[in-house]
Structures are given as structure tokens and as C-alpha cells.
Amino acid sequence: MPLLHDPKITPEERALAQAHSDFLRLKRLLYDNISKLPSLPVVVDNLKKALESYKHIGVISLSIQTVALVELQYGWQAYDNLIIEIAQQLNELIGNVIQGEVVLAMEYARSDEFLIFCLSQPDEKSVTLEYMEHVSERLFKALNDHLGQYPVDSIYRKVGLNGGFAIITNNRVVRAERLIYHGLNEAKRMAALYESRRHTKQIETLRSIIAERQIATTFQPIIYMADLRIMAYEALSVSPKEAGFPNTEVLFSIAQEAGLGLKLDRLCRENAITNASKMADHYKLFVNVEPSAIDDPEFRQAQFVEFMQSHGIEPSKVVLEITERTAIKDYDIFLKSLKYFQDLGFEIAVDDAGAGYASLNSIAYLRPKFLKFDHALVQNIHKTPIKQQLLETLIDFADKIGAHVIAEGIESIEEFEMLREMNVEFGQGYYIARPDFTFPDVREELVNHMNGSQPKKP
Known part of the structure; x- marks a missing residue:
């Protein structure tokens, strides 16, 4: 189509070009x-x-x-x-x-x-x-x-x-x-x-779930990307399917609105410990914790550590994964509370690092042992250079504060290989293993792929 401002076109061509331009503009609107x-x-x-x-x-x-x-x-x-x-x-x-x-x-x-x-x-x-x-x-x-x-x-x-x-x-x-x-x-x-x-x-359904302790726990492995060894399992809470909650985020969002956040957090945490008692001793256990729960008296009392130990789990085996569902309002108070758990031997992970409340400045104050980067950064990273550059920056940041990087939400071999190439230390996601009520191994498809590829140099 000739340009509207081209002096060489005839009035008829200009009118036709204008009509076509108007048509496209109208089409975009309608x-x-x-x-x-x-x-x-x-x-x-x-x-x-x-x-x-x-x-x-x-x-x-x-x-x-x-x-x-x-x-x-x-x-x-x-x-x-x-x-x-x-x-x-x-x-x-x-x-x-x-x-x-x-x-x-x-x-x-x-x-x-x-x-x-x-x-x-x-x-x-x-x-x-x-x-x-x-x-x-x-x-x-x-x-x-x-x-x-x-x-x-x-x-x-x-x-x-x-x-x-x-x-x-x-x-x-x-x-x-x-x-x-x-x-x-x-x-x-x-x-x-x-x-x-x-x-x-x-x-009403959530109140019933909490009262009747109907939360179940599944486990998903976190692996060494280099050789597929399992480093830890993350405990993931699941509500009854018939309850109609599409995911855990919806469950906790409604719980926070209804003032049931702490009760739900306690139930999920206790169930995670109880069900993890069958886990092998050399694995760590990642347990999701709301920031507000760090000040929960029932969490901070000695009875909780005793409860863990009665199930054969020591604090040094547990990583408290701070979720981003609710923002941290006062970092000074939060850090003092967090230090209480660190002194007991618990390790700290920050979920969705770089997003939500978890700004890099805030993370620097928390000094966690692990930084988890989720699906938003990992998805299609093999064909998104800007994501690769961002991840390189975050890996460098993690190294400077002495934290280990975990990539969540790995769903394809291409994402997995790109993350390995970028020297991401740990990985988690459906391509590695889906959550299960037992302690699942790495998927056979990935094991076969690794056996057929050259070992990654350190």
C-alpha cells in the first residue's frame, strides 16, 4: 500500500490508503x-x-x-x-x-x-x-x-x-x-x-477443613542439577479435592481474609513434620512458613521442637521456606524472630526471590541459605535471553551473600539443560518429579536423558 504522504501517489490511491488505514484502526478497536x-x-x-x-x-x-x-x-x-x-x-x-x-x-x-x-x-x-x-x-x-x-x-x-x-x-x-x-x-x-x-x-469449608485436620501433605524432590542426586524434599499442602480450592494460593488467600491464616499455617506445618517422619535421614525438609507465623507463640515455643524430635526430625534437617503470600511489615522485628530459629539450627530459604516483598535489598538483610526462583523466571528461559541475563545477575547476587540457588517450576528438558548450562546448583519441578504422598524419585525419562549425555564439568 503506498504511503499516505508520498507525493507521487494519486488522490484516488491516497484515499484508498486512508480508507485501509482507517479500517485497520477500527478493526483493532472492535x-x-x-x-x-x-x-x-x-x-x-x-x-x-x-x-x-x-x-x-x-x-x-x-x-x-x-x-x-x-x-x-x-x-x-x-x-x-x-x-x-x-x-x-x-x-x-x-x-x-x-x-x-x-x-x-x-x-x-x-x-x-x-x-x-x-x-x-x-x-x-x-x-x-x-x-x-x-x-x-x-x-x-x-x-x-x-x-x-x-x-x-x-x-x-x-x-x-x-x-x-x-x-x-x-x-x-x-x-x-x-x-x-x-x-x-x-x-x-x-x-x-x-x-x-x-x-x-x-x-465455611475452610473452617471445617482446619477443625477436622483435612489437609494432606505431598512431597516434591529438590535435586542437584549436576548429577540428579536428591538434596531435599519440599512439603506441599493439599486440601481435599471435593473442597473446591484450585490451589494452595487460593486456600491461604481466603484463610488470610478470614483471619484463619495462622491456624492453617500451624496445621500444614504439623502435618508436614508428621508425614516427613518416614523420610530418609540424609535429606533436608523444606517447610513453607508465612512471615506472620514467625511470631506465632505456638511455633516459637519449645514444644514445637520437641514435637519435631518426637518424629525423628532435628531442626538442622529443616529449611523454613518464607513464602511471599503476605508482606513483611517490620524487618527489624522479623529478623530478631528469624534469628531465634536460626540459633536453634533451622536454615532459611526465600521463595520467589526478586519478586513481591522479596526485593534483593530485603534478601540481603535476611541472609538465607537458599534462594528459590520460580516458574515466572524459569519458563522458556532457553529461548528468552533477557531471563538468562536476569538469572545470571541473581546467581551472582546469591554467591555474594553465600546462598544456594534453587530453580523451581522446571517443566521441560530445554529449561533443565539451560539451567544446568548456567550452573544453577539445585532444581525442582514437574519435569524432575511430580509431588506425591510418598517420596518420589527423579523421573525415569530424565535419568535416561542424563545417562545418555556427557557429564557436566564442575
Whole structure:
């Protein structure tokens, strides 16, 4: 297409170029270039025709509920991939879960609000409230089941889906566009009401889980990257599947809001120690600890160490992994409390180093034995030079403060090999071994790969 300001082009060519430019600009405004779905204004005319034909149409509003600002944690590319995944799943569900005539759209371009308009039932009859309730339930179950297949530390497991539905009824007195937008607002109000009730139910469920001590513990190995020897196991807490909590982050987030954070932390910690009593003596045990729990009187009392020792576990065997779910408010007080545990022989690890509260300046004060870098940095590091440079800087920083580096969230052989090449000392992730209620060994696929490769030089 000739340039608009090229003096050699004719007025007709300039007009055509301007029209093309205007078209592309309008398309960017009306079509979502991530999900490849149209925005609501694009499909309004089709919805108006459906209202004329069927008298009633249904709408489902589906939004992504982010937990702990996952886009900041994983990056916008990963969040865009999540939107693409949901859009693809919705398209696949048409004709299966969602039958009849259906229109998919985004509320507006670059949003994360999906709209599913059901124009008719499979028999071409008008939709009913009962039909929309049935479709909505099946839709959300299918989407949650699909996202639940991904690794627990991936972005797909860190978000929740929320939504509501409504019936839009034709009324010749009211402008059709207004009816459609009123129906969408009604679906959103239903979603907000449902979310409030769901949250209340989650708190009740959490109280029951704590009271009945229904938290289970799985273990995932942390290995020497050079030769696959297991250095430690991290204890990971799991709620009952039927409780409906998608991951531990959601569980602890709700616990903090409900004032149950310390009780849940105590239960997880005690279960970790109890279940780790069967672990071989030469392994260390990583136990996640909320920053607020460091001042917990029940944690600081001698009874806890005695409880550990009664299960054959000495403090020198345990690494307290400080999580980033809640920020450290007063570092002077926190450091004094932390020193109490270090004097007893506990070692300290900082999770998600370089993110959240865990700024490098703060880490320098904590002087942990281990620094853990998570999925956000590790994912696709083999093809992301900027991540490689960042990791090199963090490794150099760890060396200067005398800490060992652990890379979490390793999910592919390419990531594993890049991290080895960069001399990352320890690794953890699904490619190495999935969490299990026993103490899993390194996956056979990785062992075979290492046996077939040249040993890494120190």
C-alpha cells in the first residue's frame, strides 16, 4: 500500500490508503487480537435479529478472577496465552456443552471478559432460564476441568473463573441495544452475588477443613542439577479435592481474609513434620512458613521442637521456606524472630526471590541459605535471553551473600539443560518429579536423558 504522504501517489490511491488505514484502526478497536473474538458492538446486530426471531436470548458473562496479581507474577505473555486457551476451549465447547445457535464475543477489545450469547436451544426453540442454568453449570465445569489438567504451579491453576447468566427478552418499547446491555449487567450482578456466596461457602469449608485436620501433605524432590542426586524434599499442602480450592494460593488467600491464616499455617506445618517422619535421614525438609507465623507463640515455643524430635526430625534437617503470600511489615522485628530459629539450627530459604516483598535489598538483610526462583523466571528461559541475563545477575547476587540457588517450576528438558548450562546448583519441578504422598524419585525419562549425555564439568 503506498504511503499516505508520498507525493507521487494519486488522490484516488491516497484515499484508498486512508480508507485501509482507517479500517485497520477500527478493526483493532472492535476485534480482540488476542482471543481473535469480536467485541460486543460487532455482534449487536446479530443479537437484535435473534431477539426478533426467538423473543428470548440468553447471555453468560465469564470473567477471569486473578489471584495475587498473577499477570504481574507470570508476565503479560503468559496471561495472554491464558486468554487464548479459554477462547479456544469455548469454541470447542460449542456443539458439545453449548448447543443451539451461539455467538461468542469479548465485552471489548483486550478485555478478559468473555460473553456467550445463546440465541436458541438445539431444537430452535427460545432459550429458557432453566436451559441457561444447565448450560452455565456444564460450561464452567468443563472449563475448570480443562484448566485443572495443567501443572499446579502454572498460571492456568492460579486463576479462577467467575460468571453469571441472564435472559434477555424482546420488548418493542425499549431499544434492542439497551435490552442487550441491561441483560449483560444483570448477568454481571448475578456473577457478583454468586461470587459473594461462593466466598462465604469457601470460608465455611475452610473452617471445617482446619477443625477436622483435612489437609494432606505431598512431597516434591529438590535435586542437584549436576548429577540428579536428591538434596531435599519440599512439603506441599493439599486440601481435599471435593473442597473446591484450585490451589494452595487460593486456600491461604481466603484463610488470610478470614483471619484463619495462622491456624492453617500451624496445621500444614504439623502435618508436614508428621508425614516427613518416614523420610530418609540424609535429606533436608523444606517447610513453607508465612512471615506472620514467625511470631506465632505456638511455633516459637519449645514444644514445637520437641514435637519435631518426637518424629525423628532435628531442626538442622529443616529449611523454613518464607513464602511471599503476605508482606513483611517490620524487618527489624522479623529478623530478631528469624534469628531465634536460626540459633536453634533451622536454615532459611526465600521463595520467589526478586519478586513481591522479596526485593534483593530485603534478601540481603535476611541472609538465607537458599534462594528459590520460580516458574515466572524459569519458563522458556532457553529461548528468552533477557531471563538468562536476569538469572545470571541473581546467581551472582546469591554467591555474594553465600546462598544456594534453587530453580523451581522446571517443566521441560530445554529449561533443565539451560539451567544446568548456567550452573544453577539445585532444581525442582514437574519435569524432575511430580509431588506425591510418598517420596518420589527423579523421573525415569530424565535419568535416561542424563545417562545418555556427557557429564557436566564442575
